[in-house]
Amino acid sequence: MTVTRTNGTFCLLVKQRVDHVQGVPGRGGETELMTKSELIARLAEQNPHLYMRDIERIVTTIFDEISDALAEGNRVELRGFGAFSVKSRDARVGRNPRTGEAVQVDAKTVPYFKTGKLLRERLNGGVDSED
Amino acid sequence: MTKTITRADLSEAVYQEVGLSRNESADLVELVLEEISAALERGEPVKISSFGSFAVRHKTERVGRNPKTGEEVPILPRRVLVFRPSHVLKDHINRTHVPRA
Numbered sequence: 001m002t003v004t005r006t007n008g009t010f011c012l013l014v015k016q017r018v019d020h021v022q023g024v025p026g027r028g029g030e031t032e033l034m035t036k037s038e039l040i041a042r043l044a045e046q047n048p049h050l051y052m053r054d055i056e057r058i059v060t061t062i063f064d065e066i067s068d069a070l071a072e073g074n075r076v077e078l079r080g081f082g083a084f085s086v087k088s089r090d091a092r093v094g095r096n097p098r099t100g101e102a103v104q105v106d107a108k109t110v111p112y113f114k115t116g117k118l119l120r121e122r123l124n125g126g127v128d129s130e131d
Numbered sequence: 132m133t134k135t136i137t138r139a140d141l142s143e144a145v146y147q148e149v150g151l152s153r154n155e156s157a158d159l160v161e162l163v164l165e166e167i168s169a170a171l172e173r174g175e176p177v178k179i180s181s182f183g184s185f186a187v188r189h190k191t192e193r194v195g196r197n198p199k200t201g202e203e204v205p206i207l208p209r210r211v212l213v214f215r216p217s218h219v220l221k222d223h224i225n226r227t228h229v230p231r232a
Contacts, residue, residue, distance in 0.1 A: 032175050033176050034176070035178050036178070039163070039170075042166055043162060043163065043166060050151075054149050054151070055159075058145050058159050058160075058163065061148045061149065062160060063181075065136065065140065065141055067223055067224075068223075070220070071223050071224050071226070072134075074133050074135065077135050078137070078164060081164045081167075082212075109224050109225055110216070111183070111216040113212075115211070119212065120211075122168060122171075123172060123210040124210055
């Protein structure tokens, strides 16, 4: 009981501070960061005939599919947007930057994203920086 | 053998999962990508929890070299997109795909 109330108050305080810092009252539609929930809210606004619940499932499905494909070692190519793939990294001896101590880093597979040509152009006012 | 997943596969997954028509599923996949692209074009980072975040970085002009001719060429200032995978995604990939000795 006491714990819940303390948590509630804490959250409220944090939220107010964030709103104050960004100068955006209310639901924060103007914040300079698009989160998954904001993306869902925007899509819901444009598709009033769909349930919010379904839009949430659509967005979740898309990113789950991409994640699962990468986990299987597959590539995801979305023309105009970009391509996701995985790259293998060999095991190496790394160093703790604070102590200088050598540590063994295991081989691993990392996700990689390459921006698509069209998006690259859109970011640079229609000019492709790689041409 | 690695496969390449495309928009069509994402649309099919949405169709199976949500029960909209195939056409509408395809439109929504496109709309999701468009909303993300538009936010990035405005310079807003996009953060998809448990997947990763996309952010726009500004690069200043620097001098590059044509690797073939050795000729110096200016690399103009530009905006580039960087993707930072979340820990959830990195762990998911390594749990199933790590090359084990």
